[in-house]
């Protein structure tokens with residue numbers, strides 16, 4: 001039985017192979033779908049214009065505010081940009097009361113957010129705040145001391161750098177009267193109700209924040225081309241020629257600066273190839289999707305990101321468990337698995353288990369055994385069982401990393417960046433790219449197999465982790481926005 005276990009694991013692993021020829025087909029198709037997304041609404045790749053028209057080079061200076069509403073917590077921070085690629089960040093994190101998330105009005109929620117900004121200013125920037133109040137008492141006119149970048153991680157239709165209409169709430173939020181309204185205007189109005197010296201200067205997507213933060217902190221003055229996230233989900237934002245964004249012609253009531261001739265595009269690449277014309281599929285991918293709450297959607301993301309890799313592995317392990325007795329007691333083994341093991345629960349397996357298993361270099365499978373015990377309550381697995389697990393993990397993780405090369409190669413080719421610059425800088429963020437062993441090595445392996453990139457192209461690509469995208473990145477977008485003459489300010493509305 002034991003040798004057949006390894007054989008079967010090897011057979012399954014083979015189905016996760018993603019060879020060079022498929023990578024190349026994927027890249028060609030990505031370029032095709034991305035052109036389609038730039039030309040019209042409703043394509044699989046959304047290619048959303050962000051109205052951010054410049055990336056920083058590290059010399060930017062000033063004090064900016066950033067807030068982040070996207071889940072359980074509301075973050076408020078101030079960022080002091082020193083102008084030499086470094087910064088200081090001060091932040092506070094506040095739990096959002098349940099009743100404000102679902103039963104109140106939008107006014108209640110945004111007033112709560114404005115109060116947190118006020119409290120933050122009083123604690124961390126009280127001298128500015130007091131001076132503002134004094135000027136106000138003396139009636140010396142009103143001014144906005146702080147420009148603020150607003151990271152808002154819900155679906156919005158953006159129609160300017162600091163305006164966007166809420167399409168729907170997700171992640172447990174439900175305040176119907178906010179839907180269809182400009183979330184920046186809602187926040188600004190609450191800020192004005194409290195007389196805070198703050199202007200909502202920019203609406204920010206987290207991938208754009210990643211791109212901006214990396215562009216500011218990366219060595220040298222070259223701008224960053226691409227910001228990419230490989231965390232719970234996967235997505236990227238990149239610098240596009242304005243003239244390529246042909247669908248902007250149909251958005252005639254939008255305001256943006258055209259002087260740079262560029263605009264950052266939020267690709268929403270999690271939904272690349274939802275029609276599965278080129279993406280690889282195993283039986284586990286197909287069943288994972290069918291049993292998910294959004295079948296047919298985010299198909300690229302479902303093969304790449306942290307939310308899904310654990311579940312793919314769980315389904316493959318369960319298959320070996322049912323068919324060949326993986327983790328089941330036999331005459332020769334002492335292995336045990338309780339009935340409440342997360343192996344039996346959908347979404348039960350965290351992707352950090354894959355990293356732990358992949359990182360194991362011991363002959364005795366020390367880390368694999370620890371991971372199986374911690375995550376699945378599996379005791380005393382045999383070396384053969386550990387080996388089978390390792391084979392599957394490696395196959396799933398490697399395919400995810402190689403797939404991640406597809407949008408990257410496509411954007412490198414489409415933008416022509418490899419022909420022009422010496423170094424092409426890419427900022428990445430997220431636990432999968434940060435912690436999965438050799439993720440970048442496998443990604444680069446696939447990148448080199450694309451003829452238009454090759455060894456030479458790969459050498460030009462510099463990949464760096466970009467931290468604090470929603471703080472530093474949002475501050476930088478507020479900075480860019482505050483310099484933008486076409487900005488919709490509270491007074492010009």
Ligand code: ADP
Pocket residue numbers: 230231232233305306307308350351352353355429430431432435436
């Ligand atoms: P977010 O995407 O919410 O900003 P992260 O970047 O931390 O947060 O990504 C969280 C995702 O990464 C989860 O799906 C989690 O399962 C996965 N994850 C957490 N730790 C690791 C790890 N060590 N290796 C690989 N994946 C991990």
Ligand code: MG
Pocket residue numbers: 206231429430
């Ligand atoms: Mg993140």
